[in-house]
């Protein structure tokens with residue numbers, strides 16, 4: 001069976017409260033061997049670790065989403081920082097910029113992004129970056145590149161990350177030259193069901209060009225269902241649709257992509273010593 005990863009999946013969402021065991025079981029049956037659950041605010045970061053308590057093979061990330069940038073106060077942030085030091089937390093995020101919906105003012109988004117990037121550098125855990133502009137625009141992508149340079153993430157060999165990607169652009173959206181800029185900085189790129197939507201046509205060219213060791217796929221569940229899957233709630237098993245698409249645009253077979261995805265995931269998100277990801281087969 002093709003081994004898959006879901007590098008971004010919000011299993012701590014209320015939408016999974018009633019049937020999380022079934023959802024996680026369905027993912028395993030579909031061949032999903034790695035799942036990363038990112039937080040978006042204080043409560044959801046604690047929730048990500050609660051998911052890992054139940055399913056020790058799943059990974060957590062903690063950070064503050066641009067939508068929540070203005071609502072997480074200093075006490076909330078201090079709690080996120082302390083959770084980031086938990087050895088079961090493999091990344092800082094999700095954070096980033098959202099100039100499409102602008103649920104938090106842009107100044108607050110920038111301040112939030114900066115402290116999340118600092119936390120990533122301090123912990124040596126890659127940042128998970130959300131980046132969306134309004135339709136037909138690219139101001140969030142351009143600003144993100146500026147901010148990454150400002151944070152010193154223009155050196156692919158940055159010491160705290162030991163040669164690993166210092167960040168992942170999740171749920172890729174944007175022009176091809178944005179992808180080139182972040183790849184040049186050593187970042188990884190993850191594709192979701194967003195790649196299938198109108199206005200995201202550049203994603204196929206990007207997915208074909210990302211080096212294998214910096215290529216990931218995700219669902220962003222419960223959001224962004226890919227075509228042919230239930231619209232009302234995305235689930236990690238549907239990562240296979242996006243993985244098949246990535247394989248197709250790269251002219252590769254999905255089995256090859258799958259083996260690569262697990263190796264890439266493990267290289268980007270190493271676990272602290274002694275913590276293994278026990279794949280439950282069969």
Ligand SMILES: [Zn+2]
Nearest residue numbers: 008010094220
């Ligand atoms: Zn997300």
